[in-house]
Amino acid sequence: MDLSPAEQVKNALIAQGLETPLVDSDMSAEQKYTRIKGLMTEVVSTLGLDLSDDSLCETPHRIAKMYVNEIFAGLDYANFPKIAQIDNKMGVDEMVKISDISVVSTCEHHFITIDGLAKVAYIPKQTIIGLSKINRLVRFFAQRPQVQERLTKQVLVALQTLLGTEDVAVSIDATHYCVKSRGVMDTQSQTQTTALGGAFKANSATRIEFLR
DSSP: OOOOHHHHHHHHHHHTTOSOOOOOOOOOHHHHHHHHHHHHHHHHHHTTOOTTSTTTTTHHHHHHHHIIIIITGGGSGGGOOOOOOEEOTTOOOSOEEEEEEEEEEEETTTOOEEEEEEEEEEOOSSEEOOHHHHHHHHHHHHSSEEOHHHHHHHHHHHHHHHHTOSOEEEEEEEEEHHHHSSTTOOSSOOEEEEEEOTHHHHOHHHHHHHHO
16 A cells, blocks of 8 residues: 555664654544643742633643644644645746745743744756745644754655655754753844755755855
């Protein structure tokens, strides 16, 4: 039986040691919500906040719902974007590049926001995909606890798998709020990570065209 795009991507990431470290909790989304809500009630109470206050009483609910349905939705491959691989009937053989893709993720070390922009490019072979699907793919992998280096490579390998080509490049520039709002509290620094495959790695002119 043919594997779905989500299964193809997951298997490719596992094979390359790039899958997010996961264990099967054997819990439904609703069960996860209920469990997290209870735990966050303990956290908020432990901090000394009054959960009977009308501004705080729904906070554990909001956090649990946000974790399961929004900012960590990418942990569940059931939420993998629907991506149709389209025959390259037009014979496109030049670079397709999408810039300024919004990236909002969460640092897996502190559970604080990572905020930035991604740039993605590929050189089509037999297959192309809709442009908006690239944005959705970036968003899917961003909706996990992440380190930026892994996120960059996950998007690269996912697109290589779906497009059937090594000629893919991904670059992310982001601000890490674990640096900005705690610790060193550097409000200006940004982190750039790049993952290159195929022609983008082997050909300096192609690499420069992507990066400029």
